[in-house]
Amino acid sequence: MSIFRAIFSADHKSVGKGYLFMGLLFFALGGGLAMLMRWHLAWPKVTDGMPMPMVGRLMNWPGGQMPPDTYNATFSLHATVMIFFVIIPLLVGAFGNFLIPLKIGATRTAFPLLGGLSLWLTLLAGMVLLAGPFLPGGAVWAGWTGYPPLSAMWGAGSSPGMSWPIVPRAMVAVAALALGMFVTLNMFPRDGWFSFITQLAIATLAAFGMVMVIERIAFDGQSAWFLSLLLVGIATVMGAINYLATILKLRCEGMTFFRLPLSVWSLLFAAILVLLATPVLSGAMVMNLMDHHRVSSFFLPANWLAESRIHPEVTGGGYGLLHQHLFWFYSHPAVYVMILPAFGMVSDILSVFARKPVFGYRAMVYAMAAITFLGFFVWAHHMFNSGMNPLLGTTFAISTMFIAVPSGIKVFNWLGTLWGGNIHFTAAMWNAIAFVSLFVIGGLSGIFLASTPVNMHLHDTYFVVAHIHYVLFGGSMFGLFAAIYFWFPKMFGRMMNEALGKIHFFASFIAFNCVFFPMHFLGTRGVPRRFYDISDIASFKDLQPLNVFITFSAFVLGIAQIPFVLNFLGSLIWGRRATANPWNVTTLEWTDAASPPAVTNFENPALVYRGPYEYNNPLVEEDFLPQSRLIK
Amino acid sequence: MKWDVAPILASSWWLPANHSEHGSGFDGLFTLILWITVGIFVLIHIVLLTSLIRHRNRPGRTKAWFIHGNNRLEIFWTIIPAIILTVVSLLSTRVWQSYHAMRDIGQPDAVRVLVIGQQFKWNVIYPGPDGQLGRYLLYPSTTDERWPDGQRFRGSNGPAALPQEKREEAINAYIEQINPLGKDLTDPLGTDDDWRNALARDLVVPVGRRVEVYLASRDVIHDFAVPLMRVKMDTIPGTIGLLTFMPTKISADEPGGAYDIVCEELCGTGHYTMRGRLVVVDNAAYERAEHVMVTP
Numbered sequence: 001m002s003i004f005r006a007i008f009s010a011d012h013k014s015v016g017k018g019y020l021f022m023g024l025l026f027f028a029l030g031g032g033l034a035m036l037m038r039w040h041l042a043w044p045k046v047t048d049g050m051p052m053p054m055v056g057r058l059m060n061w062p063g064g065q066m067p068p069d070t071y072n073a074t075f076s077l078h079a080t081v082m083i084f085f086v087i088i089p090l091l092v093g094a095f096g097n098f099l100i101p102l103k104i105g106a107t108r109t110a111f112p113l114l115g116g117l118s119l120w121l122t123l124l125a126g127m128v129l130l131a132g133p134f135l136p137g138g139a140v141w142a143g144w145t146g147y148p149p150l151s152a153m154w155g156a157g158s159s160p161g162m163s164w165p166i167v168p169r170a171m172v173a174v175a176a177l178a179l180g181m182f183v184t185l186n187m188f189p190r191d192g193w194f195s196f197i198t199q200l201a202i203a204t205l206a207a208f209g210m211v212m213v214i215e216r217i218a219f220d221g222q223s224a225w226f227l228s229l230l231l232v233g234i235a236t237v238m239g240a241i242n243y244l245a246t247i248l249k250l251r252c253e254g255m256t257f258f259r260l261p262l263s264v265w266s267l268l269f270a271a272i273l274v275l276l277a278t279p280v281l282s283g284a285m286v287m288n289l290m291d292h293h294r295v296s297s298f299f300l301p302a303n304w305l306a307e308s309r310i311h312p313e314v315t316g317g318g319y320g321l322l323h324q325h326l327f328w329f330y331s332h333p334a335v336y337v338m339i340l341p342a343f344g345m346v347s348d349i350l351s352v353f354a355r356k357p358v359f360g361y362r363a364m365v366y367a368m369a370a371i372t373f374l375g376f377f378v379w380a381h382h383m384f385n386s387g388m389n390p391l392l393g394t395t396f397a398i399s400t401m402f403i404a405v406p407s408g409i410k411v412f413n414w415l416g417t418l419w420g421g422n423i424h425f426t427a428a429m430w431n432a433i434a435f436v437s438l439f440v441i442g443g444l445s446g447i448f449l450a451s452t453p454v455n456m457h458l459h460d461t462y463f464v465v466a467h468i469h470y471v472l473f474g475g476s477m478f479g480l481f482a483a484i485y486f487w488f489p490k491m492f493g494r495m496m497n498e499a500l501g502k503i504h505f506f507a508s509f510i511a512f513n514c515v516f517f518p519m520h521f522l523g524t525r526g527v528p529r530r531f532y533d534i535s536d537i538a539s540f541k542d543l544q545p546l547n548v549f550i551t552f553s554a555f556v557l558g559i560a561q562i563p564f565v566l567n568f569l570g571s572l573i574w575g576r577r578a579t580a581n582p583w584n585v586t587t588l589e590w591t592d593a594a595s596p597p598a599v600t601n602f603e604n605p606a607l608v609y610r611g612p613y614e615y616n617n618p619l620v621e622e623d624f625l626p627q628s629r630l631i632k
Numbered sequence: 633m634k635w636d637v638a639p640i641l642a643s644s645w646w647l648p649a650n651h652s653e654h655g656s657g658f659d660g661l662f663t664l665i666l667w668i669t670v671g672i673f674v675l676i677h678i679v680l681l682t683s684l685i686r687h688r689n690r691p692g693r694t695k696a697w698f699i700h701g702n703n704r705l706e707i708f709w710t711i712i713p714a715i716i717l718t719v720v721s722l723l724s725t726r727v728w729q730s731y732h733a734m735r736d737i738g739q740p741d742a743v744r745v746l747v748i749g750q751q752f753k754w755n756v757i758y759p760g761p762d763g764q765l766g767r768y769l770l771y772p773s774t775t776d777e778r779w780p781d782g783q784r785f786r787g788s789n790g791p792a793a794l795p796q797e798k799r800e801e802a803i804n805a806y807i808e809q810i811n812p813l814g815k816d817l818t819d820p821l822g823t824d825d826d827w828r829n830a831l832a833r834d835l836v837v838p839v840g841r842r843v844e845v846y847l848a849s850r851d852v853i854h855d856f857a858v859p860l861m862r863v864k865m866d867t868i869p870g871t872i873g874l875l876t877f878m879p880t881k882i883s884a885d886e887p888g889g890a891y892d893i894v895c896e897e898l899c900g901t902g903h904y905t906m907r908g909r910l911v912v913v914d915n916a917a918y919e920r921a922e923h924v925m926v927t928p
Contacts, residue, residue: 069901143898149869150852150900301870303771303814305750305850309804312774320853320868354687360701385855386866387847387873390732394725401717401724408713409706411676416705418683420697425688433684440676444669447717451665451724453658453731457647457862460855460896521645526859528896532904537894538887539648539859545639616696623695 004196008120008182010112013596016098017491018119020484023090024568026126030081035558037074040066042551044533068532072141073133073221075530079144080225083338084232085126087476091341092236092274093119095483096243096267098491102589102596103264105252105606105628110245113186118238120179125231127175128214128224131168137220143530145331146225148299148323152291153306155220160293164215172214176207223292230285233278233330240274243267252588254608258365259627261587261612262358265365266344269372273333273340276376281330284323291318299323324386328379336375338472339439340368342479343410346432348612349482350414352585353429354421355623357613360413367406367413374403384455393452400450407443411436422616422623426583427501431482434509438474442467445520460530463523469516481505481564488568489582493595494575500567507560514553518546584624587612591626648859651891651912653878655862657727664723668716742842742876743918745835748813749847749854749867752902754893755813755830766822769814769848771807774799779806781817813850834890836911838918839882847873855897858910866897883912 006014036055043050044065051064061067066074097115101108109115133139137155140146180203188199218224247260247268260268290296294313302316351358358364380388380396414436423429445467448454458464481504488496527540534540534547580594592602607628614625625631650659687696746757746765759765772780778790785806791799807814815827837843847856849867856875857864865875883890893908913921 068904072898072901072903141900147853147898150898153852153900303769304869305769305771305807305814306852308750308808308851310771310773310800310807312800316870319870321871354696355689356696357698357700359699360706363701363706385864387868387871390728394728397724397728398721401721402714404717405710405714409710412709413701413706415676415679415683416701418680419687420699421683421687422693422696423684423688433680437677437680440673444673447669447720448662448665451661451720452728453724454662454665456864457658457662457859459864460857524645524647526648526857526894528857528894530898530903534904537892537907539892539894542639542643546643549640613700616698618698 004181004185008116008178008185010116010182010186011598012097012101012109012112012115013491013598013601015112015115015119016094016096019089019093019097019122020491022119022123022126023086023094026081026085026089028565030078030086031558031561033074033078033081035554036066037071037078038551038554040071040074040532042548044535069138069141071532072143072530073139076140076143076225077129077133080129080140080229081126082472083144083334084229085122085129087338087472087480088236088334089122090480091338091345091476091483092243092267092270093122093239095263095341095345095487096239096271099487099589100243100246100264100267101250101601102490103261103587104247104250104255105588105602105608106246106250107599107601108250109242110250111242114238115242116182116186117179118235118242120175120182121235121238122232124172124175124179124210125228125235127171128218128231129228131164131171131218132221132224132228134165134168134171135218135220135224136162136165137222139221140225142222142225145327146222146229146288146323147327148288148291148320149301149304149306151222151226151288152300153222154292155222158220160219161216162219169211169215173207173211176210176214177203179210180204180206217289223289226285226289226292230282230289233282233285236274237278237282240271240278243271244275247271252606252608255606258362259608259611261344262347262361262364262368263341263344266340266342266347266368269368270337270340273337273372273375277330277333277337280326281334284326284330287326288323321383321386321388324383325380328382329376332379332382333375335471336371338476339479340371342435342476342483343368345483345486346435346479347414347417348587349428349432349486350417350436351613351615352486352583353424353426353432354418355424355615356417356421357611357615358413359416359419360409361611361613363409364413367409370406371403374399374406378403381450381455384452385459390452397450397452401447404443404447404450411440411443426485427496427498427505428482428485428583430502430505430509431478431485434505435475435478435482438470438478438512441517442470442474445470457526458523460528461523462519462527462529465529466516466519466523469519473516474512478508481508484568486583488571489578490589490596492572492575493578494571495578495582496571496575497567500563504560504563504567507563508557511553511557511560515550515557518550522546584622586614586624586626588627591628650860650862651879651881651883652861652863653880654731657730658862661723661727665720668720739842742844743837744844744846745837746846746848747835747856747867748830748850749856749895749899749906750850751852751900752895752906753832754835754854754856754906754908756833756835756908757813757830758826760824760826762821762824764821765846766819766825767816768822768827769850770816771814772803774803780811780815785810832908834909834911835893836913836918836921837879838915839879839912841915842876842878845875845877847875852899853897854895854899854906857894857896858891859894860891861910864896879912881912882914883910 046063046065056064137158142151184199184203218227287298297314297318299320300314300318304311377399381400384393535544581590616623617625744759748755776790777792779785786802788794847867849869854867861877863877890909890911895906
């Protein structure tokens with residue numbers, strides 16, 4: 001039973017690690033989906049003689065070729081998994097939970113139960129999403145943006161009230177049981193066989209109820225997708241409340257706001273964004289679910305002729321653009337939720353390995369505040385060609401352009417941090433430097449898309465695909481790799497292998513650019529995204545060889561993750577034992593115990609005397625002056 | 633598996649040719665932004681690489697500079713990007729406004745055409761000699777007393793006269809056989825519209841005249857995009873959008889004799905097959921063409 005206590009612990013460190021493992025598993029899944037997509041795009045026809053290996057036969061696809069509806073499901077799931085179950089859970093969930101109390105000198109988070117609940121609810125949401133492809137109506141088909149009325153249609157052969165097959169039901173049941181166990185074990189913390197059986201019984205009963213409700217709500221892949229996003233939204237809001245309360249109320253003595261490390265600042269801003277934006281997404285998802293069940297028509301017009309038949313049950317009068325406004329009102333701030341924590345962590349890591357204070361600390365904080373604020377006024381730049389009043393585009397173009405100013409401040413300050421440093425090239429540092437370089441490309445391509453006339457040509461083309469991957473893979477993912485290499489010793493008490501880390505980095509960096517940079521050219525030519533096959537279209541067919549090149553590079557990028565997996569798993573077991581402060585860092589999580597004590601986090605109560613980036617301070621002999629060290 | 637580098641390098645990576653009046657302004661803006669961003673990219677990477685090389689840790693180097701920032705420098709690199717972005721914003725706004733000013737002018741010689749998207753084809757409806765389009769996408773409801781064309785269908789005067797369980801099926805059959813676009817047959821403006829063979833036919837427009845494409849959809853959101861005309865707009869079911877452009881070149885020289893119309897908004901399984909043809913002809917050929925004749 002103590003093993004259950006360990007798994008379902010509400011301690012912020014366990015929750016953070018739980019998020020890390022879950023996020024990395026989903027990362028493998030999302031990456032696998034990307035490989036399937038790339039294979040198909042390089043050889044889109046049966047006559048190419050390159051049927052998909054294994055998967056094609058396993059799925060019994062005609063000629064081993066992925067059918068168009070499966071392709072639509074693949075990219076929809078890839079994006080949803082990567083955004084909602086990899087980047088947000090890893091950056092905000094794993095590192096937010098693990099780092100915030102340790103970095104601000106708190107013994108716990110403000111609401112440990114809420115923190116754990118958010119983890120297990122995210123898992124449940126993930127299982128609901130993955131159950132989708134097994135449902136009678138088939139997998140999600142409307143992309144990660146889920147625009148109605150396409151998303152309001154029903155999967156072939158499905159209708160509300162259908163019962164689920166055994167596989168998805170079991171997946172959801174296990175996750176629901178885990179959620180129930182977490183709640184009962186932590187709400188009634190009593191040991192002994194009798195109480196354990198009681199807790200298990202209550203959890204099983206609750207899980208049974210949850211599965212019943214979920215089955216009623218989700219009856220095809222698309223409604224499972226809506227429900228999954230609703231649940232994951234609730235989970236991230238729980239997490240955000242926890243981080244906000246922790247940062248605002250539990251800072252240790254001496255830890256003023258302007259002594260907070262930038263990673264904590266960035267998580268604070270990310271939490272504000274989540275708290276203010278996610279309810280809008282949740283609202284939109286509820287409206288979509290109601291439309292999907294045909295009890296409302298928020299987004300469905302009168303005289304709707306979907307699937308070549310009338311829908312007398314739809315009263316009509318709805319407006320499809322409303323969904324886009326609600327969705328992007330969440331999803332644009334969500335981009336900043338996915339990039340701000342990476343900004344903060346990369347700032348920390350650059351400063352540590354350049355052995356130099358962060359250049360313009362306060363400007364960095366104000367820049368993040370500006371991004372947070374402006375982030376709420378740019379959403380409709382996703383909708384310049386959506387049929388929205390085009391003159392409204394001007395407003396959003398200008399606000400979008402101006403969000404580049406604080407982003408530029410951050411880039412220049414990172415350069416200022418590196419300049420004059422004493423730079424140590426560790427695996428973490430390489431990833432952090434790559435983050436700066438790749439984020440610059442992603443940011444600059446954003447200027448093209450912000451300009452309304454240029455956007456008219458580039459919107460919904462591969463240029464956008466290149467842009468988001470430079471921001472979210474080149475940015476968030478490389479930032480995440482840096483963070484994992486950097487904080488792994490603190491999380492697991494062992495070092496990761498530097499040589500494997502560098503192989504992983506260089507292979508990923510080169511392959512990443514070979515995959516995503518050519519997509520700018522595809523987009524410039526006008527090749528639409530989410531396209532099953534371009535080799536028949538006169539305007540684009542000469543670009544097919546470039547597609548093959550991108551696919552080969554994507555396979556290299558996929559293979560390049562193997563050293564990371566080996567390194568991560570191997571270091572858990574065989575890694576060199578870490579000392580308390582292997583990187584000579586100044587912040588609180590490194591300057592106390594080697595492995596943070598389970599309940600108290602610190603061996604001595606934390607006390608802070610100065611800012612977080614005192615590297616090469618002439619007051620001391622060593623090249624770092626910890627926040628907690630008293631100088632007489 | 634055959635693969636070599638030559639065909640990759642042979643394909644063009646630049647903007648496709650532009651054959652619309654407004655497109656040159658758009659492309660100019662693209663080129664301007666490209667130069668600005670390439671300049672910024674090169675500058676940042678020179679500084680980045682220099683600092684990585686010059687300030688790397690090496691034997692004999694043990695200390696880094698101890699500085700926390702430089703207000704003057706930071707103000708400089710806040711204001712310079714702000715100025716550049718202001719200029720780009722103003723230029724974008726100017727190009728965008730001048731493009732959209734086109735549709736307010738209401739030129740008398742403008743050509744109007746209604747394009748209705750459906751999974752996975754485009755319907756093209758010409759206004760006929762009066763140049764005015766009628767109303768579309770109005771389908772019978774189960775409570776209607778009469779069929780829209782006033783004729784009897786399936787032995788009834790209207791859906792309401794049929795038994796409850798047969799109404800929906802009858803309406804679907806009516807739509808499929810008689811009125812797939814839900815044309816309002818009572819609208820006097822639409823009596824001369826050419827709408828009967830609208831499905832998947834060429835969109836024919838004259839060169840050098842303003843084209844007003846009205847955009848609608850029967851089912852889901854599609855996107856009417858012509859990369860060579862630099863135009864793109866979604867079709868939202870339940871609303872009518874307006875897209876304007878002026879072709880500057882006839883399409884006879886293109887492969888297939890037409891510009892590709894591509895759907896650039898995910899619209900379902902057959903999304904990638906949803907294509908149309910934009911045929912641009914000279915004015916005389918346009919006036920002669922059959923599709924502007926009355927087809928009552």
